[in-house]
Amino acid sequence: MSRTPSLTDLEQTDAFLRRHIGPDAAEQQAMLDTLGVESLDALINQTVPQSILRKDLLNMQAPRSEAEVLGYLKGVASKNEIYTSCIGMGYHGTLTPTVILRNVLENPGWYTAYTPYQPEIAQGRLESLLNFQQVTIDLTGMELASASLLDEATAAAEAMALAKRVAKSKSNLFFIDQDCHPQTISVVKTRAEAFGFDVVVDDVADLGQHEVFGALFQYPNTWGEIRDLKPLIDTVHAQNGLACVAADLLSLVLLTPPGELGADVVFGSAQRFGVPMGYGGPHAAFFATRDAYKRAMPGRIIGVSIDTRGNRALRMALQTREQHIRREKANSNICTAQVLLANIASFYAVYHGPEGLKTIAQRIQRLTGILATALENRGITRQNQYFFDTLTFKVPGNASEIVERARDARINLRLIDADHLGVSLDETSTRSTVEALLACFTGDQQSQDLAALDDQVGASGLGIPDALRRQSAFMTHPVFNSYHSETEMLRYIKSLENKDLALNHAMIPLGSCTMKLNATTEMIPITWPEFGQLHPFAPLAQAQGYKIMIDELETMLREITGFDAICMQPNSGAQGEYAGLLAIRKFHEANGDDHRNVCLIPTSAHGTNPASAMMASMRVVLVSCDEQGNVDIADLRQKAEDNAGNLSCLMITYPSTHGVYEEGIREICDIIHQHGGQVYMDGANLNAQVALTRPADIGADVSHMNLHKTFCIPHGGGGPGMGPIGVKAHLAPFVANHPVVPLDGPNEENGAVSAAPWGSASILPISWTYIALMGAQGLRQATEVAILNANYLAKRLGEAYPVLYSGRNGRVAHECIIDIRPLKAASGISEEDVAKRLMDFGFHAPTMSFPVSGTLMIEPTESESKAELDRFVDAMLTIRSEISRVEKGEWSAEDNPLRNAPHTLADITGEWERSYSRQEAVFPQPWVAANKFWPSVNRIDNVYGDRNLFCACPPIEAYEE
Numbered sequence: 001m002s003r004t005p006s007l008t009d010l011e012q013t014d015a016f017l018r019r020h021i022g023p024d025a026a027e028q029q030a031m032l033d034t035l036g037v038e039s040l041d042a043l044i045n046q047t048v049p050q051s052i053l054r055k056d057l058l059n060m061q062a063p064r065s066e067a068e069v070l071g072y073l074k075g076v077a078s079k080n081e082i083y084t085s086c087i088g089m090g091y092h093g094t095l096t097p098t099v100i101l102r103n104v105l106e107n108p109g110w111y112t113a114y115t116p117y118q119p120e121i122a123q124g125r126l127e128s129l130l131n132f133q134q135v136t137i138d139l140t141g142m143e144l145a146s147a148s149l150l151d152e153a154t155a156a157a158e159a160m161a162l163a164k165r166v167a168k169s170k171s172n173l174f175f176i177d178q179d180c181h182p183q184t185i186s187v188v189k190t191r192a193e194a195f196g197f198d199v200v201v202d203d204v205a206d207l208g209q210h211e212v213f214g215a216l217f218q219y220p221n222t223w224g225e226i227r228d229l230k231p232l233i234d235t236v237h238a239q240n241g242l243a244c245v246a247a248d249l250l251s252l253v254l255l256t257p258p259g260e261l262g263a264d265v266v267f268g269s270a271q272r273f274g275v276p277m278g279y280g281g282p283h284a285a286f287f288a289t290r291d292a293y294k295r296a297m298p299g300r301i302i303g304v305s306i307d308t309r310g311n312r313a314l315r316m317a318l319q320t321r322e323q324h325i326r327r328e329k330a331n332s333n334i335c336t337a338q339v340l341l342a343n344i345a346s347f348y349a350v351y352h353g354p355e356g357l358k359t360i361a362q363r364i365q366r367l368t369g370i371l372a373t374a375l376e377n378r379g380i381t382r383q384n385q386y387f388f389d390t391l392t393f394k395v396p397g398n399a400s401e402i403v404e405r406a407r408d409a410r411i412n413l414r415l416i417d418a419d420h421l422g423v424s425l426d427e428t429s430t431r432s433t434v435e436a437l438l439a440c441f442t443g444d445q446q447s448q449d450l451a452a453l454d455d456q457v458g459a460s461g462l463g464i465p466d467a468l469r470r471q472s473a474f475m476t477h478p479v480f481n482s483y484h485s486e487t488e489m490l491r492y493i494k495s496l497e498n499k500d501l502a503l504n505h506a507m508i509p510l511g512s513c514t515m516k517l518n519a520t521t522e523m524i525p526i527t528w529p530e531f532g533q534l535h536p537f538a539p540l541a542q543a544q545g546y547k548i549m550i551d552e553l554e555t556m557l558r559e560i561t562g563f564d565a566i567c568m569q570p571n572s573g574a575q576g577e578y579a580g581l582l583a584i585r586k587f588h589e590a591n592g593d594d595h596r597n598v599c600l601i602p603t604s605a606h607g608t609n610p611a612s613a614m615m616a617s618m619r620v621v622l623v624s625c626d627e628q629g630n631v632d633i634a635d636l637r638q639k640a641e642d643n644a645g646n647l648s649c650l651m652i653t654y655p656s657t658h659g660v661y662e663e664g665i666r667e668i669c670d671i672i673h674q675h676g677g678q679v680y681m682d683g684a685n686l687n688a689q690v691a692l693t694r695p696a697d698i699g700a701d702v703s704h705m706n707l708h709k710t711f712c713i714p715h716g717g718g719g720p721g722m723g724p725i726g727v728k729a730h731l732a733p734f735v736a737n738h739p740v741v742p743l744d745g746p747n748e749e750n751g752a753v754s755a756a757p758w759g760s761a762s763i764l765p766i767s768w769t770y771i772a773l774m775g776a777q778g779l780r781q782a783t784e785v786a787i788l789n790a791n792y793l794a795k796r797l798g799e800a801y802p803v804l805y806s807g808r809n810g811r812v813a814h815e816c817i818i819d820i821r822p823l824k825a826a827s828g829i830s831e832e833d834v835a836k837r838l839m840d841f842g843f844h845a846p847t848m849s850f851p852v853s854g855t856l857m858i859e860p861t862e863s864e865s866k867a868e869l870d871r872f873v874d875a876m877l878t879i880r881s882e883i884s885r886v887e888k889g890e891w892s893a894e895d896n897p898l899r900n901a902p903h904t905l906a907d908i909t910g911e912w913e914r915s916y917s918r919q920e921a922v923f924p925q926p927w928v929a930a931n932k933f934w935p936s937v938n939r940i941d942n943v944y945g946d947r948n949l950f951c952a953c954p955p956i957e958a959y960e961e
């Protein structure tokens, strides 16, 4: 007779673990049987080098249930105080339309999608991003826009880099208008120093005295003033330099766009288009330039092409410019950006339309005018003559007192110094905001006749200079003028979502990207107002909840990685690389080793590594790999010796991008250290290390963590992400600081690498929640099962496809590479045909041609069940037998289901004259029919798209076809 369970038995503390991990105990055993090992422990012992394998559990709190963790975090969040923010400085209150909040931001159909490298199953988000580009083009008045960058400050740094690439001027000097936002100035200075550019931060009145390759202006400037940029732009052009303008997107609805004033690059934050401030991010930056500079543009561009039926289809254009391919010659190291947030901003524009945006902008501007006039009537005069939403006041000796009074009214103002303060209004401002502000300034409750003020301001046209009132139309495309009712909007969002394959449909087995579960409980906190509505420069006393959460997360990450300190600022993995290399550079400089600038990088490295090294002005020296895919230690030793005097660092990914735990990793780190170098570990593969080993214990000095890979932040269709770095104590003084919110730890003089002090702070609760739910044991099991799943796939697929690399005992790490090249040689079927054919089965392809071209890299993660893995294997084995039929000549090289993949509804409902059946085309396995995903277009022509580059919404006539 079985024992009645006790209460302790019934209190399952590991309840979340079995939700996060795909295979249950029985499935795990079945997979172990397939591998011929008796236990998970035995598999790990066979796989992970003994020299680095930990025996002890991590020191962490015991796992808690989902309800408990949410309850605790709610308590923490409630220590954040939500004040009305009038700080401005690039971050503004906004109202996320709830139809977008629920159906995009809170919808796994949008947030779990991957970067649209497989465009046939990504037409929805590609359309939304094309809309984003069109909004950018229209509002900036430029010819060409990209899909999104990380934030306004890093976009400014990218603008400077673009100017250097294309300007005819031979000058090495970049001019920064002193009236830009301080965080922008800091990030640009950091980047300029890394690149070896000179910068001058000065009054624009002195612009003509400098010989420059480019200049940066802010429009309206940080004090709210609206200046005519035309004369400044002409001055820069006269020197053959480029004029870069940071602009407020919403203000451009009312102002002459910088493009019409002659600007060469226009960029800024799209945050106030419906994306919560979130204590600094994530938000999308927009970036626009001239058509002539398209090949010099950083980040992704969405372009229009055609599919095999000649139908219009979208894709990422000019991919050959990307860091994946251009490596150290790439325009930038941007990989993960802010796609989800760009989509939200673009939907905000679609929902409001040009008239709606105009109403919002005019309302803000009118309220600002009323505030300005009422204060003027009371003898408080503003410093800026013109304004959109921001006013700067001189209040001799009174600034602190007014700011204090505002705080009592739960309003934050911008305290500039003892005599000056700033006020910014936004979409959330109302008449009562204005009344409350008046009371704060004057210290009395004297009532104001707002209606009379309104008449006065309306009649005078106060605020915007006549010469800079926008005359040109914008957002005239039907997409911005069709979906203004909620019903229409809901259906538009849904229609796009239906075209995209995300994790809520099937596994996305992308090697190096770790597409694991993004649990609902982890996502819930990010839309709590207590996390969403804080301005990044709000007083620290109001952000105590954030402080607790970030401190706790740092403690967790320190324990997981073994590092002494964490820098939370970088908002992507590649930004982490850049930030880490800068810390190494500063460390060498502090030791008087300014000359140490050689960065060793194995040939197998991700393209962001050499691209980031370039940004830190390092000289890249490649280290070869041996036949097993491991770093060739003899070559490494040789190159380290050859460059010993100038060695800065090694960048290495562990386990390697070949999916193998290199046995020699400790030796590799030792060699670098012996020659005075530092070890940068690319942490993209941390999912194969967590709780089994630690980067710092292996020998790394600094490493980034892709929180959007290992720690469950969803990929969002290509961002957001977070790439904090862990450093050993000797590097800790050299990580990024912040000019507005000084951080404890790093040297005071260190500049910023991102706009906000803690990067995209509002998504950190996702990683915090994951770790809190898993606990030490759970994290270890996750890593073990990730390794089990990968080895199971390698074993089963190995029957049909050669597995390219494996380590000791023939085991792979958490991912494996299968080689399609021999099959291609025999049959003509390529890795791309396999990738497209997988769509017919409802799967997203694995990583294609990285790190080895002609291969597929598969990473199942711990979250996929055995049932899903078996379906994937089924699909791959079916594809293998199809390749055989081509090989044998049963099907011709052109007329076969692989070459024609993916198949659409149009294919099977039209004429059918192919040598295989409709059934074989679209239901290649019986289980496919039960959950069929229909690619919305046929295979897309990449070459056509790049030759006929078109990156905006189709012209209006196209809608009439």
Ligand SMILES: *Cc1c(COP(=O)(O)O)cnc(C)c1O
Binding pocket: 334, 335, 336, 512, 513, 572, 573, 574, 575, 606, 608, 609, 653, 657, 682, 684, 685, 706, 721, 723
């Ligand atoms: C994803 C990845 C990166 C870049 O990280 P992002 O967050 O996309 O910038 C760098 N290296 C490797 C190996 C990666 O897989």
